[in-house]
Amino acid sequence: MVKTIEWKGNSVRILDQVRLPLKEAYLDCFTYREVIECIVKMNIRGAPAIGLATALGIALGVQGIASQDREFFDREMDSICQEFFRTRPTAVNLVWAINQLKETKRNHRGDVASLKEAIKARAVELLEADLAINRQIGKYGEPLIPDGASILTHCNAGALATGGYGTALGVIRAAHEAGKKISVYVDETRPFLQGARLTAWELVEENIPATLITDSMAGYFMQKGKVDLIIVGADRVAANGDVANKIGTYSLGVLARAHSIPLYVAAPTSTLDLNIPTGQEIPIEERTHEEVTSIGGIRIAPERIAVANPAFDVTPNEYVSALITEKGIVRPPYLQGLRRLVQGD
Numbered sequence: 001m002v003k004t005i006e007w008k009g010n011s012v013r014i015l016d017q018v019r020l021p022l023k024e025a026y027l028d029c030f031t032y033r034e035v036i037e038c039i040v041k042m043n044i045r046g047a048p049a050i051g052l053a054t055a056l057g058i059a060l061g062v063q064g065i066a067s068q069d070r071e072f073f074d075r076e077m078d079s080i081c082q083e084f085f086r087t088r089p090t091a092v093n094l095v096w097a098i099n100q101l102k103e104t105k106r107n108h109r110g111d112v113a114s115l116k117e118a119i120k121a122r123a124v125e126l127l128e129a130d131l132a133i134n135r136q137i138g139k140y141g142e143p144l145i146p147d148g149a150s151i152l153t154h155c156n157a158g159a160l161a162t163g164g165y166g167t168a169l170g171v172i173r174a175a176h177e178a179g180k181k182i183s184v185y186v187d188e189t190r191p192f193l194q195g196a197r198l199t200a201w202e203l204v205e206e207n208i209p210a211t212l213i214t215d216s217m218a219g220y221f222m223q224k225g226k227v228d229l230i231i232v233g234a235d236r237v238a239a240n241g242d243v244a245n246k247i248g249t250y251s252l253g254v255l256a257r258a259h260s261i262p263l264y265v266a267a268p269t270s271t272l273d274l275n276i277p278t279g280q281e282i283p284i285e286e287r288t289h290e291e292v293t294s295i296g297g298i299r300i301a302p303e304r305i306a307v308a309n310p311a312f313d314v315t316p317n318e319y320v321s322a323l324i325t326e327k328g329i330v331r332p333p334y335l336q337g338l339r340r341l342v343q344g345d
């Protein structure tokens with residue numbers, strides 16, 4: 001399986017998702033600002049992968065703090081964290097990663113040199129743990145996929161969006177590994193084409209039968225009875241179960257309801273944000289307009305047209321049939337279910 005991101009000597013190596021599937025190229029980041037640039041430009045993307053890039057990026061950044069003074073170190077690390085915080089606002093895994101490393105810092109009793117090592121070790125641990133988390137999501141989600149099912153997915157919630165295996169695609173992988181004869185409709189996912197470029201690539205590599213469609217074809221195939229279930233990932237799940245995910249997910253939720261098709265959301269607990277009551281409080285990232293006016297660097301729209309490019313939307317909890325996490329499946333009512341899941345009772 002491809003390595004989305006890894007710690008390599010004194011650098012962070014990132015598989016360049018902008019160039020996939022045409023070229024399998026890697027970017028070696030020697031400074032934390034290079035990692036930030038990769039997140040902003042979406043060389044690495046997907047909520048869990050953004051969190052992991054943040055963790056490894058902060059770990060890389062703190063290696064460069066010259067002073068042995070602990071207070072100075074704390075201030076510098078906080079300012080590095082702030083820079084990461086500003087990169088992509090919707091995926092809460094980024095905040096989660098920052099909090100994980102801040103906790104390591106808070107609990108550390110040794111000198112600055114050993115603290116740097118501890119932060120690096122924690123970041124690498126989070127990366128390694130992510131693969132196991134995704135396999136667990138796959139294990140819980142697999143029974144929801146009937147043998148012979150035709151599944152629709154949106155964006156890329158695969159190995160590339162995580163430390164490996166994937167969330168929504170992890171469930172699909174698990175069903176395939178269990179010997180189920182599944183097939184997948186892949187939304188191309190305009191404007192950044194994560195479906196056409198990345199999910200299609202992962203499924204072809206795994207020999208899982210898949211058909212690429214444009215986003216606007218989803219309703220057509222549902223109406224024809226060709227879709228048995230939808231499974232997507234998430235960038236942030238609010239306390240009431242509202243789900244922020246790639247723009248277009250809400251439309252799929254409404255269509256799924258109209259056709260009595262279940263919509264499942266697969267996400268690790270690091271994507272839960274129980275501090276916010278509903279999806280209305282989730283910040284939605286507005287991205288550069290060139291993503292809409294151009295395809296593959298070629299302009300397709302007139303120069304003076306106004307453009308909007310919200311990268312995510314919020315699917316209200318009523319459209320979500322179940323949330324699949326590494327700690328188990330949660331069904332409505334989500335407010336109680338999610339709280340129980342996190343508190344572990």
Ligand code: MRU
Binds near residue numbers: 156247
């Ligand atoms: O803008 P992106 O490519 O980072 O958006 C990715 C998604 O919306 C994914 O569905 C989500 O992050 C889950 S990835 C396991």
